Amino acid sequence: MGLLLLAAALAVSADPPKPLTADERKTLTQERAKLNLSAEFLLPTKPDKAINALEQSLAIARRLHPIEDHDDVLDAHFLLAYANKQANRFAAAVPHYRDALAMLNRMNKDKYHLDTANCLCNLGSVLHSAGKPKEAVKPLRDSVAMHERLSPGKGTAGLANAVSNLAVVLKDLGEMKEAEECYARAVVVCQEVHGKRDHSDTAKALDNYGIFRMDRGDYAEAERLHQQAYDMRKRLSKRDPDPELAHSLNSMAVVYQRAGRLADAEKSFAEVVDTYRRSHPKLAHPDMAIALCNLANVVAAQSRFAEAERHLSEALNIWKQLHAGRDHQDVANGLDMQVQLLRTAGKLAEAETVARAALAMKKRVIGERDHSDIVIGLNNLADVLWQRGQLSQADPTFREARDMQARLANGRDTFPAVVMAGNHSQVLTQLGRAADAEQILSDAIKAADRLLKGDHLAKARLLNNLAVAVRTQGRAAEGEKLYRDSLDMTRRVVGDKDRIEVADGLNNLGSAVKARGDLAEAKKLYQQSFDMRKRLLGAGETVALANTLTSLASVAHACGDLAEAERLLLDALRMFRRLGEAYAAAGADGAALTLVATFPGVREAYLDVALGRGGKPAEVYAHVWDTKAALAQVAARRGLAARAAAADPKAAGLLAD
Numbered sequence: 001m002g003l004l005l006l007a008a009a010l011a012v013s014a015d016p017p018k019p020l021t022a023d024e025r026k027t028l029t030q031e032r033a034k035l036n037l038s039a040e041f042l043l044p045t046k047p048d049k050a051i052n053a054l055e056q057s058l059a060i061a062r063r064l065h066p067i068e069d070h071d072d073v074l075d076a077h078f079l080l081a082y083a084n085k086q087a088n089r090f091a092a093a094v095p096h097y098r099d100a101l102a103m104l105n106r107m108n109k110d111k112y113h114l115d116t117a118n119c120l121c122n123l124g125s126v127l128h129s130a131g132k133p134k135e136a137v138k139p140l141r142d143s144v145a146m147h148e149r150l151s152p153g154k155g156t157a158g159l160a161n162a163v164s165n166l167a168v169v170l171k172d173l174g175e176m177k178e179a180e181e182c183y184a185r186a187v188v189v190c191q192e193v194h195g196k197r198d199h200s201d202t203a204k205a206l207d208n209y210g211i212f213r214m215d216r217g218d219y220a221e222a223e224r225l226h227q228q229a230y231d232m233r234k235r236l237s238k239r240d241p242d243p244e245l246a247h248s249l250n251s252m253a254v255v256y257q258r259a260g261r262l263a264d265a266e267k268s269f270a271e272v273v274d275t276y277r278r279s280h281p282k283l284a285h286p287d288m289a290i291a292l293c294n295l296a297n298v299v300a301a302q303s304r305f306a307e308a309e310r311h312l313s314e315a316l317n318i319w320k321q322l323h324a325g326r327d328h329q330d331v332a333n334g335l336d337m338q339v340q341l342l343r344t345a346g347k348l349a350e351a352e353t354v355a356r357a358a359l360a361m362k363k364r365v366i367g368e369r370d371h372s373d374i375v376i377g378l379n380n381l382a383d384v385l386w387q388r389g390q391l392s393q394a395d396p397t398f399r400e401a402r403d404m405q406a407r408l409a410n411g412r413d414t415f416p417a418v419v420m421a422g423n424h425s426q427v428l429t430q431l432g433r434a435a436d437a438e439q440i441l442s443d444a445i446k447a448a449d450r451l452l453k454g455d456h457l458a459k460a461r462l463l464n465n466l467a468v469a470v471r472t473q474g475r476a477a478e479g480e481k482l483y484r485d486s487l488d489m490t491r492r493v494v495g496d497k498d499r500i501e502v503a504d505g506l507n508n509l510g511s512a513v514k515a516r517g518d519l520a521e522a523k524k525l526y527q528q529s530f531d532m533r534k535r536l537l538g539a540g541e542t543v544a545l546a547n548t549l550t551s552l553a554s555v556a557h558a559c560g561d562l563a564e565a566e567r568l569l570l571d572a573l574r575m576f577r578r579l580g581e582a583y584a585a586a587g588a589d590g591a592a593l594t595l596v597a598t599f600p601g602v603r604e605a606y607l608d609v610a611l612g613r614g615g616k617p618a619e620v621y622a623h624v625w626d627t628k629a630a631l632a633q634v635a636a637r638r639g640l641a642a643r644a645a646a647a648d649p650k651a652a653g654l655l656a657d
Contacts, residue, residue: 020063020064025064028064032057032061032064032072035054035056036053036054036057036079038050038053039051039053039079039083043083043087047083047086047089048087050083050087051080051084051087051089054080054083055080057076058073058077058080061075069103069106073103074100074103074104074107077096077103078096078100080093080096081093081096081097081100081122081126084096085126085129088329090127090130090131093126094123094127094130097122097123097126098123101116101120101123104116104119112146112150114150114158116146117143117146117150117162118143118158120139120142120146121143121161121162123136123139124136124137124138124139124143124162124165124166124169125140125165128168128172131372131408131409133169133172133173134412136169137169137170137173140165140166141166143158143166144159144162144163144166147159147162155188155189155190155191155192155193156189157193157201159189160186160190160193160201160205163186164183164186164205164208166182167186167208167212168208170182171212172415174450174451174452175453176216176452176453176454177453177454179212180212183205183209186205186208186209187202187206187209189205190202190205198232198235198236199232200236202232203228203229203233203236204229206225206228206229207225207229207247207251209225210222210223210224210226210229210251210255213225214254214255216493217457217493217494217495217497218495219255219258219259220497222255223256226248226251226252226255227252229251230249230252233245233247233248241278241279243275243276246271246276246287246291250268250272250291252268253265253268253294254294256268257269257294257297257301259497260498260499260536260537262298262301262302262538262540263538265298266295266298266299269294269295269298270295272291272294272295273288273291273295276288284321285318285322286319286322286330288318289318289322289330289334290315292311292312292315292318293311293312293315293334293337295311296308296311296315296337296341297337297340297341299311300341300344302540303541303579303582305341305346305347308341309345312334312337312338316331316335316338319333319334327361327364327365328365329362329366332358332361332362335355335358335361336355336358336376336380338358339351339354339355339358343383343384343387348387348388349388351384351387352381352384352385355377355380356381358377358380359377359378359380362374370404371408372408372416374404375401375404375405375408375420378397378401379398379401379416379420381397382397382398382401382423382427383423386398386426386427391427391430391431392431395424398420398423398424398427399424401420402417402420402424405420413447413448413451414451415451415452415458417444417447418444418447418451418458418462419458421441421444421447421462422441422444422458422461424437424440425438425440425441425444425465425466425469426468428469429465429468429469429472434469434472434473435469435473437465437469438466438470441462441465442466444462445462445463448462455489455492455493456489457493457501459489460486460487460489460501460505463483463485463486463489464482464483464486464504464508466482467479467482467483467486467508467512470482471512476515476516477516479512480512483505483509484509486505486508487509490502498535498536499532499536500536503533503536503544504544506526506528506529507525507526507544507547507548507551509525510522510525510529511551513525514551514554514555514558519558519559522555523552523555523556526548526552526555527552529548530545530548533545541578541579543579545575546572546576546579549568549572550569550572550602550605553565553569553572553605554605556568557605557609563613565609566606566615569602569606569609570606572602573606573624576602603624606624607621607624
């Protein structure tokens, strides 16, 4: 009897709905209009409620038009797809674009239609954002082909948009040659559409192409393209300040930063911040927060950590105001940026605390499920643990991040997986598991070859890491060849320009060459590395620069040039002292102590050479005692913290690293 009742119920539910009366249709139409209007207002701040309203609107549209395809149902799908896209729910947007596409194909008698071409472009875009770039290629290619068929030999805005989206997907898939062709074509199509007139679409296409050239290491061409976009937006601008101008200026600043032109980058980022500050004088705005983070990063790269922290603190406060103190992905992303800044500043204990807080917030926002943002959080934490020397904790954290990325990729090669494999391999090598590191790197190099066609800096870094793993296992000749391959690839990517990657490669190859006794070539390589770092840094100093000085000193000593060795070691000793004092002054006690720990080796080498050459002990030891200034500052600070802990734990917390 129960089965009969169920069958009867199913039979009833399968019947077509009862036709609506005119009054019912009017009421439902008005209700749908109200839902759409409320969704429009709710979407920026309450996307969940907006999407719920649009789902009710779709249900009403289907009730109004239960059998035939209708524009109301089509529009409802488009609105839901757009709302999910704006809320970063790309996977949820996909079925609505697919349903809309199927309806358009049924509704339009012509095989080629502008609405269909645009829908294909939107579908490809959200598939890419949903982490399915391979699936995104076909609808984007179909969109390009349809736009070309609809307007043969003529550029259109729709064609430019489709070509631009296809370029992004091809770049992510490693199809760099075709991607570049698409980026360049998008600029040409925009120029065809708008002629010689300035237009924001053309400026955007120039900026996109500039970002591509920057990622390929062609900074001169990237700067030229961004400058064109900036000049065009400046001519178009009818207001001051203009956030659109800030967008192009920010792109140029990133190019300067990547090229090592930190002073130019800082000037441009500061102008971007000023523009947004004047654009939104009384309003917390996300663009302002991002600009402050960019400025903080470039200031920190110049070792002005206190100033960088002020900028980042202001950015975090903006995000917290925007989200009323609630957990939010923007706040977590801001914490991620704070982790990077603290790492650069050498505040590793604090960086670990913030990295754990960012990861915990992401898990509260996203839930306990696989997600690319969780992968980023795990990777950031692993990087900090690695930098702190906590290798036994860094290893499983890297592995968790890599495993989650593999599940998300579902068998596909991905760029984040390649990068994380390279970082994880260095931890394994340092743990004495060089053979495991070699296997991971070999697999990562194969994935990179499939993913990235031609030369790429990521491939060069993998080759460098493989050289380390191989040399650690005693295969010196093979390691040296890998260092050379890595350096050659880096140079092919960046050309003749000064780059920190090239300086690192020269230094690493110098170490391998010196180990087999070729002191002349080792000296040449170390000197090239040192000179390049000096050109990049200007008056700045880094630990890597000081280490290169000690390497040059060791070669000079091995060649019997003791006077040169003494001079270089003294320069290195003084540089280490200044760096230690800078870390201590910034409160980065952990980094200062780590740096000071390197002093004994340099001090002993200097004493050995200087005294061996007949130097006066009073003068020689005066230089050595100077290097203890940084250690004294840290010791005094730690002593103050210890005394504060006994009297007031809150005060101790303020003083702790």
